[in-house]
Amino acid sequence: MLQGEHLTLTYRDGESTLDAVNDVSLSVEDHQFIGILGPSGSGKSSLLYLLSGLRRPTAGDIYLDGRAYGKMPDRERVALRRSEYGFVFQQHFLINYLTSLENVMVSSPVQDKAHAEQAKALLTDLGLGEKLHRFPYELSGGERQRVAIARAMVHRPRIIFADEPTGLLDRHTGLQVMGLLRSYRDQGSLIAVTHNPEILTEADLVIRMRDGQVIKVEDRVARKTEEATA
Ligand SMILES: Nc1ncnc2c1ncn2[C@@H]1O[C@H](COP(=O)(O)OP(=O)(O)OP(=O)(O)O)[C@@H](O)[C@H]1O
Ligand SMILES: [Mg+2]
Numbered sequence: 001m002l003q004g005e006h007l008t009l010t011y012r013d014g015e016s017t018l019d020a021v022n023d024v025s026l027s028v029e030d031h032q033f034i035g036i037l038g039p040s041g042s043g044k045s046s047l048l049y050l051l052s053g054l055r056r057p058t059a060g061d062i063y064l065d066g067r068a069y070g071k072m073p074d075r076e077r078v079a080l081r082r083s084e085y086g087f088v089f090q091q092h093f094l095i096n097y098l099t100s101l102e103n104v105m106v107s108s109p110v111q112d113k114a115h116a117e118q119a120k121a122l123l124t125d126l127g128l129g130e131k132l133h134r135f136p137y138e139l140s141g142g143e144r145q146r147v148a149i150a151r152a153m154v155h156r157p158r159i160i161f162a163d164e165p166t167g168l169l170d171r172h173t174g175l176q177v178m179g180l181l182r183s184y185r186d187q188g189s190l191i192a193v194t195h196n197p198e199i200l201t202e203a204d205l206v207i208r209m210r211d212g213q214v215i216k217v218e219d220r221v222a223r224k225t226e227e228a229t230a
Contacts, residue, residue: 001189002028002051002159006060009046009212020046022212023060028159031185035200036193038209044193045090047209048161051191053081083109086152088162092144094136094151101132104150115154122150125180127173142169149177153184160184162192166199174199 009021020043028034028051036044049055051062053069061070064084069077086107094103104119105111123132126146136144145168152160162181166174178199184190192199200206208216 001030001065003063004047004051004060005063007047007050007057007062008059009043009050009055010058019212021050021057024209024212024214025060026051026207026214028189028191030158030189032189032205033182033185033203034189034191035197035203035206036191036209037195037197037200037206040195042209043212044209045163046212048087048163048191048193052085052087052159052161053077054087082107083155084158086155086157086160088145088149088152088160088165090163090167092136092148094144094147096136099133099135100128100139100147100150103136103147104154107151108154119150119154122154123147126150126177142173145169146173146177149181156187159189159191162190164193164195166194166196 004024004026007021007024008019011018011020022043024047036047038044046055050057053062061068063069064080072080095106098106100123101116101119104123105116108115108119120132123129126149128143128146131139131143136147139147145165149162149165152162160181165181166177169177181190181192182202194200204219204221206218206220207214
């Protein structure tokens with residue numbers, strides 16, 4: 001469905017340059033759960049920005065159903081990103097003067113009662129049923145992160161990109177949130193960046209990055225199939 005081919009993202013800082021992503025190729029299939037692990041600064045967020053069309057690669061291209069981002073006008077790429085993808089950022093980026101429910105509705109394609117009910121149900125599933133009308137500054141860090149997760153899911157995107165979705169959560173809440181994200185696989189794919197391998201126990205594919213490169217790909221589905229047939 002989604003393919004990144006020979007992706008490189010070079011940041012320029014005066015005279016020096018840094019390849020945050022260095023010749024990475026990666027495919028995402030329908031209903032697949034991909035985990036990305038790697039030390040701080042290894043290029044995990046940068047890779048998500050490229051795959052989701054938030055940033056343009058310095059080299060390489062990304063294809064959704066065979067259509068190259070590189071050939072798309074900006075407007076089309078932005079529209080595609082809004083309808084097909086959901087993004088949970090490392091920082092939550094909620095709008096401070098909107099309530100939890102309004103922050104989620106921002107990414108809903110239609111602002112009607114049915115969609116508002118769906119947003120409420122999602123927030124309730126994430127344990128925020130009592131806090132629909134709170135503003136972000138009236139929520140804890142973990143609660144804000146859960147609102148951001150609801151916002152990424154509400155328009156039922158084909159792929160959710162989650163950048164450290166549980167980084168701010170305690171273990172119990174983190175596992176609960178991962179459970180909800182994982183259950184999204186019935187509807188679409190999930191790509192999650194994390195420092196915590198524990199939340200990737202059900203991932204189909206685990207990718208390890210270092211210095212902008214993929215140093216290891218662990219295909220857990222293939223391994224499970226081998227184990228089952230051995
Ligand atoms: N806007 C930028 N300009 C210049 N360099 C950048 C920029 N954004 C990131 N970098 C550098 O690119 C490299 C990769 O950064 P990136 O944010 O992708 O890493 P990461 O794996 O997500 O790290 P973390 O786990 O800390 O979030 C780092 O060395 C970082 O300093
Ligand atoms: Mg990051």
